[in-house]
Amino acid sequence: MNTVLGSGLHLVGWRRRRNSGWGSGFVGHAPGGGAEKRRDERRGGDDAVRASGQNCRRREKLSLPAISYTTSGDLSGTAHHRLHEIGSNNVRTPKDSPSPLENTHVPVQLKLAAAWTSLMFLYIYVDYFHLYKPGAIDDIRAGVVFEFDINQPLLTVFLTLVAIPALMILLSTTLPARANRATNFVVASLYIPVSAFNAVGESWTYFYGLSIGLEVLLLAFILRSVWTWPRTSSASMPDPAAPVTSREVV
Numbered sequence: 001m002n003t004v005l006g007s008g009l010h011l012v013g014w015r016r017r018r019n020s021g022w023g024s025g026f027v028g029h030a031p032g033g034g035a036e037k038r039r040d041e042r043r044g045g046d047d048a049v050r051a052s053g054q055n056c057r058r059r060e061k062l063s064l065p066a067i068s069y070t071t072s073g074d075l076s077g078t079a080h081h082r083l084h085e086i087g088s089n090n091v092r093t094p095k096d097s098p099s100p101l102e103n104t105h106v107p108v109q110l111k112l113a114a115a116w117t118s119l120m121f122l123y124i125y126v127d128y129f130h131l132y133k134p135g136a137i138d139d140i141r142a143g144v145v146f147e148f149d150i151n152q153p154l155l156t157v158f159l160t161l162v163a164i165p166a167l168m169i170l171l172s173t174t175l176p177a178r179a180n181r182a183t184n185f186v187v188a189s190l191y192i193p194v195s196a197f198n199a200v201g202e203s204w205t206y207f208y209g210l211s212i213g214l215e216v217l218l219l220a221f222i223l224r225s226v227w228t229w230p231r232t233s234s235a236s237m238p239d240p241a242a243p244v245t246s247r248e249v250v
Helices: 002-019 033-062 077-090 108-130 136-141 152-174 177-199 205-227
Strands: none
Touching (some): 108 177, 108 205
């Protein structure tokens, strides 16, 4: 009688534990929960194996290397080198197209200094080649240049006319922008008639025509450069700092 009663109580307790989902202490021995968990684990492992096999087949079709990872999660050296080779082979660069030349911005001050330097070279060499003109040396020995008597005031005027362009090379690179622009504009405008004066009374039309033409072109370049001197746009100016009121202070 006691045996039958004990078996009945044991059966009732087992059914209650089964219906309640089995406690944490009996999960491993549950006839339903443990089996389902093991089946899920096997199913997940099978899915991972199938996915790995598909990835291997895809890499074989694409001729990709098998990528292995180190313990820190980085690509191994061989795989990284192989991927770099594949990427470099796929990138196509035109071999025949040359790279574009660098166009460096030249400041206006340097352009003006270069123009005045070129003008000085023309002045020097035109006067030097003028000595090869027949009779030029004889006129100098006689004390006459350009129908003027050679004396100290005349040579002082000649020195002044040559010294001003020479000094403009320095002033074009050192003066402030506003003064630099005004000075170049005035001096270049005055030297156009000075250059044209060299052709008065001369019979060598080609020689003096070419020299005066080049000098006038350089003076016109100077005038154009100072006329189109770039200005600072207001958008590039930094905005003044907004005053901090007492409400903005935290």
